[in-house]
Structures are given as structure tokens and as C-alpha cells.
Amino acid sequence: MTRRAMIAGGVASSVATLLGVRGFAQPSDAARDAIARATPIDLHSHAGHLTGVSRVRKGGPFAPVAGPMRQGGLAIACLAIVADSPCHKVIGGRIRPFRDPDPGELYAYSELGFGRLFDLVRQQRLSVVTDAASLRTATADNPSVIVSSEGGDFLEGQADRVDEAYHKYSMRHLQLTHYRVNELGDIQTEEPVHGGLTDAGADVIRRCNKLGVVVDVAHGTYDLVKRAASVTTKPLVLSHTSLSNAAGPFTRTITDDHARLIASTGGVIGVWPPDTIFRSLPAMARGMMRLADVVGVEHVGIGSDMEGLLSGSVFDDYSQLPQLTQALLDAGFSGDDVTRILGGNYVRVFEATLG
Secondary structure (H helix, E strand, O other): OOHHHHHHHHHHHHHHHHHHHHHOOOHHEEEEHHHHOOOOOEEEEEEOOOOOOHHHHHHHOOOHHHHHHHHHHHEEEEEEEEHHHHHHEEEOOOEEEEEOOOOHHHHHHHHHHHHHHHHHHHOOOOEOOHHHHHHHHHEEEOOOOOEEOOOHHHHOOOOHHHHHHHHHHHHHEHHHHHHHHOOOEHHHHOOOOOEEEOOOHHHHHHHHHHHOOOEEEEEOOHHHHHHHHHHOOOOEEEEEEEEEOOOOOOOOOOHHHHHHHHHHHOOOEEOOOOOOOOOOOOHHHEEEEEEEHHHHHHHHEEEOOOOOOOOOOOOOOOHHHHHHHHHHOOOOOOOOHHHHHHHHHHHHHHHHHHH
16 A cells, blocks of 8 residues: 555544544545645644743643644644734734833743743644755654744844744744734734835845745735845745735735735745635635635645634634545645645745755
8 A cells, every 4th residue: 555545544534533523524535635645734823722921921731733633634734923922912803012012021922932832842742844854754644833933023123033043943934023013014904114024124034035934924014025025035925814805904814916926936825714704614715716816826825823813713623624625626626736735835935945
């Protein structure tokens, strides 16, 4: 029996049991085959009760991550700490900054966040992807994480701290901004201050390019992305968003032109699953088809924002990956296209970043 057949059989067995319990429809052989041929990757995740100011500072139990990854067939999660958590909260139904951090506060907080991430890794026997070799060995049977930070706030504008996070915490994926306008640039959900990406932000991108850290421009304004695209020598990622017909002020969705900027760098866009945008997994799959029509299937991925959404999610457990895969096939994607979306596109970006 080939390795591919063994993986497909293992996924089929665990999925059949799990989907029967949850009442989901059984995925087709084509869906199981697509998962088996792919290296399925979630471009943006906080799975495991990883984040939250109280949890980070005081500790607390983790929710299962490795188990659902194995059950659904997910090989890698880009697992992200949240660098600016102490300075934002829900105000008027959306997440907003409510105070400025003290000097060094978010640097110290992020050290605790990275420490908690590695506690989760050790407890659940996850592997950490740091290079092309460890990327290639990641499978659902050997689930792995790419250490990420949502927000470069802990850098405090100092590009050399990218080196520290790279070496000390194996960080390989950095999202520049989150829910506060920081030293690196402007965000979609607040009034612009810098006119896009700052000079410090440009320096951080150059440092990431040199070291081999994926640059993620999620939450950044269109003007930030324009300058980032002009600065970077490696593909950009926008890890979790969706297209909007007319993205208005303070929305996290993006326009076609915004998406095309990411694609112009060779990058990938992770489509996310809030139930305020998509009512079902089939609707999410159709949203991914719409994005593929705009930028090409080679620039589409999955960014679940697992445990990071204010709203509900139509993809809230990695055990649902076979159902999402089936929805993608039903939406009209070919099997090869689905393997690209599930992870092949991010693998290409990750390897190009390392290169």
C-alpha cells in the first residue's frame, strides 16, 4: 500500500467516525484523496485556548489541537500569539484599542505569549516548522505549527527584535498590525495615522525577507499593502479576510484591487469563516471561488482565525476539514485546485520566503 493510500485510509476512518457523530455528510473519495495529496495548512489560528490576557498571564488548561488536526487531516496550523491584547477590547460591538501600552509592556507580554505557545506544543506533542525539511515532514499524523505573531507590536518599531523572535521562539510568520495603529503602520479598523506602512514597517519587512519570515499584512490598510508590495522581495500573505463588493470604513474585508496587490507579489490570501459573512461551509467555498476568479486559484488559502472571532464560525473545528474540502469540490474546484487551496499555495510562499 502506498503512503498516499495509507494517509487517505486513515483520514477516511477517523473522519467517518467523527462525521457520523456530528451529523455531517460523508465526504467523497475525491475529497479524501485531495486531503491525502495535500499538506493542509491553516494560515491563521489561535486554537487551543492559546490567547486571552488572563490565560497568558496566569496560565490555564489548553483545548485539544493535535487531536482535531489528526481527525480532520490538517498538517500545519500557523499558530499565533496576539501581541497587542492588553490594549484592546470590544467597544460598541467591535474590537478597538482603549489605551496606549507602557514602554516595554507588549514586548514582555509577547514573551509570555510565546512561552504559552510552546507549553501547548510540548503538552500536545506538536512539531514546530522552522525550515523546508520540517515543512515537508508535517502530516496529519505528525501535526505541526508555524509559530506566528498577530501584530508586530512587541517589536516597538525595532527591526532587530525580529531576529530575536526568529532565533529564540522560532517565529516564521509575522503579521505586522492587528487592532491598534502601531509603529509599523495603519489598520483597517481605525482612522489612518501614518498614511500606510511606516519606514519602521518597511525595515521590518526587509528584515523578515532576509531572515526567512513570512510577512502577513492582514488588518493593514490598502495603503499599507501598497507600500509593502513595493518593498518586499518575497511573497506577501493576507492570512484571514474575504472579498467585499464595496469594503467600507472599518471593515476587515477587502476589495478586488486589495486582493490583486497580494497576488502581484506571488502571495496567498486566506479566506476566513465568520458566520456574519458566510452562512455555511458551501457559502464559504463559493466565496473562495469568487476570490479565485479575481486573483487565480494559486493565490487562495484557508485562514480560520480559530478561536479568534467575535462572531460564530462556519469552520470552528479542524475535524470539519473534510466537509470544507467537499464543499470546495462541489463549488467547482478541481482536485488539483483543492490541494493548492488546502496548503500547496502557502507551501510555495513559505519555501520562497526561506529561499
